Amino acid sequence: MSIEARESLVSRLSFQDAQSKSDLLNPDLTSTDLIEVLLEITALTPGLEITAVRTDHHPDGYLGVHSHQAGRAVDCWPLNSPKAGDYQDENGMRFQQFLKALQKENLVAQVGLGGAANTVSNRNLLGQLGFEDDGEDHVHIGV
Numbered sequence: 001m002s003i004e005a006r007e008s009l010v011s012r013l014s015f016q017d018a019q020s021k022s023d024l025l026n027p028d029l030t031s032t033d034l035i036e037v038l039l040e041i042t043a044l045t046p047g048l049e050i051t052a053v054r055t056d057h058h059p060d061g062y063l064g065v066h067s068h069q070a071g072r073a074v075d076c077w078p079l080n081s082p083k084a085g086d087y088q089d090e091n092g093m094r095f096q097q098f099l100k101a102l103q104k105e106n107l108v109a110q111v112g113l114g115g116a117a118n119t120v121s122n123r124n125l126l127g128q129l130g131f132e133d134d135g136e137d138h139v140h141i142g143v
């Protein structure tokens, strides 16, 4: 995965923390699998806000190889537009389509639902891929 691909990806994302952006630009800190999945997912959603990547996330080695600590996870929330904060409704059809798109990605190993995202219907939709995540409202994607 080239630096150009990483730059193209970060130009499509919104960030809550500048460290998330620099982590995604750094091949030593984030895996190419993660970049590949995010490139595919951002092509399918009007916007995606990244809430944490690696440097700005607490150690989560308990998730094993698919963790933030290993550079193989992001926390995020899908958007209705490229505008930061224009969050999709966790009970809406678009949000479910976002989860379904993650399910179709072969590289996605785990999808955590945190806070408001952790609804019964979202959990049911993800099946074994999904887990109840700690913390604030977010969707955790681990590859």
Ligand SMILES: [Zn+2]
Pocket: 068, 073, 074, 075, 112, 139, 140, 141
């Ligand atoms: Zn996470």
